[in-house]
Amino acid sequence: MKFFADTADTAEIEELAATGLLDGVTTNPSLIAKSGRDFMEVTREICALVDGPVSAEVVALDHETMMKEAETLRKIADNVCIKVPLTIDGLKTCKALTGDGTMVNVTLCFSANQALLAAKAGATFVSPFVGRHDDNGFDGMELIRDIRLIYDNYLFDTEILVASVRHATHVLESARIGADVATMPPAVIKGLVKHVLTDKGIEGFLADWAKTGQKIV
Secondary structure: OOOEEOOOOHHHHHHHHHHOOOOOEEOHHHHHHHHHOHHHHHHHHHHHHHHOOOOOOOOOOOHHHHHHHHHHHOOOOOEEEEEEEOOOOHHHHHHHHHHOOOEEEEEEEEEEHHHHHHOOOOEEEEEHHHHHHOOOOOOOOHHHHHHHHHHHHHHHOOOEEEEOOOOHHHHHHHHHOOOEEEEEOOOHHOOOOHHHHHHHHHHHHHHHHHHHOOOOO
8 A cells, every 4th residue: 555645844745755665645735725835836845755656735616727737737847747626627627637637636525425526536545534423423444335335346547646645544444455555644654563562672672782782793
């Protein structure tokens, strides 16, 4: 499963990219606003930090303006992935852009039927929001299972990009189901390495090594 960082913090992205664990980045208007920086500038910086897809979201709601915004965004870098909402106009824009060879991430997916529409529109990625789904009394992981089944039934190429990931269990369950990508805040990615037994093991090894009085360098 590919790991994307869900952030517009370039320092965090650079740190994660250095680990070799990062396959791409997703941004949205809220994350860009949180950064307090110019939208085009920060997107350009992010694209230079990672080789994989960088989702940059349109803010228009009508097809014509979405296409104009997408034209501006995809000039930023070759790895820009245009992010559009799961609406009729968004799907229309998705079809037009992917038909022209542009990567498209269809976002704000909350049902398997919506995901089916995104795949039929030729989406590169579909982003079901599991955390927000859970918040509203639904089972986010059941949504991922349904989408995986439907996509496998019809051999759709659209990748399932699990979004609104809140914790390690979301990541684990997404991998078990066979999701293609999970996009996470940097803190969640870093938290995956943590385990109390790993920490205890390191403490024990270091204590035993100290007793030898030796040095490696």
